Amino acid sequence: MPYWLMKSEPDELSIHDLQRLGETRWDGVRNYQARNFLRTMQPGDLFFFYHSSCPEPGIAGIGRISNGHYPDPVALQPDSHYFDAKASAEKNPWSAVDVSFVEAFPRVLPLGLLKQQSALLELPLVQKGSRLSVMPVSEAQWQAILALR
Template sequence: MAKWLVKTEPSECSIDDFAKAENQIIPWDGVRNYQARNFLKEMSEGDEVFVYHSSCRHIGIAGIVRVVKSSYPDPTQFRADSPYHDPKSTRENPRWQAVDMAFVRKLERLIPLDGIKSMQGLEGLPLIRRGNRLSVMPVTEEQWRIILASA
C-alpha cells in the first residue's frame, strides 16, 4: 500500500469533518492541478493518507484517512453550479479525478510544519521542498514512519 499526504484548509474539509461524515467517508474532489490529479490517479484502495491542515492558525498534520475508492472522474467538473466546474471536460474525456477517503484516526497532537521541517530523514518530502504547492503528494514508507514516530 502506498502512502500519501493531502493538504486542505480545515474550513473546507478537516480531519474532524472525516470523523463526523456519514460512514466517515468523504470524496476528495475539486483538485485542479495536473500533477496532483496524476497522483490521485495512482491512489489505490487501502492506501493511507496524512491529512495536512493548511492556510489556518494551526498548520500541520492532523490525522490519517484511508482511500476506500480508487480514482474516478470527479463529478464536480461536470456541474455548472460547482466552483470546480470545467467546461472543457466531458464525460467521454474527463480531465479531473477524485477518490473517496475514510477516517482512520485523529493524531493525539497536530504535527506542525516547523517540526516536520526539523525531522531528520524528511529532506526529500515534497511538503517541505521550496515552492511546492501541491495538494496531493506521495510519502515514502520511511518518511511515513519518521512522521508517525513524532506523533
C-alpha cells in the same frame, strides 16, 4: 503499500469532518501532477491528512483510500468552485477518490516541526516552492512522521 499526504483546507474538509462523516469523496484537485498521483491510489492506501491555508497548517491525522479514482463530478457542476468549463461527461480530465477516516492526532503536527526533521528533507511538503495538494510519502518518511505523534 504506498503512502500519501493529501491537503485540505479545514474550513472545506477537516480531519474532524472526515471522522464525523466516516467516508467522503476527495475532489477538486486541479493540478495535473497531483491528479496523476490520485490516479495511482488503490483502496487500502493510507494518507496523512494535512490541514492547509489555516492558522496552524500541519498533519492532523490519517485517512484511507476506500475507492480508487473516478471522474471528478464537481468539474461538471457550474456552481462549484472546482468547475471546469472545458470538462464534459465524455471527457473529464479530473479525478476524485473516496476516502475514509482512520485516526485524528491528539495535536496537529505543525509544518515548522516537519521542516526540522532530517528524515523529511526529501518530502515535497517541506521543500521551498512545493504547492502540490497530493504527494507520495516514502515508508521511511511515514514512520518518521508517525514517531512525532
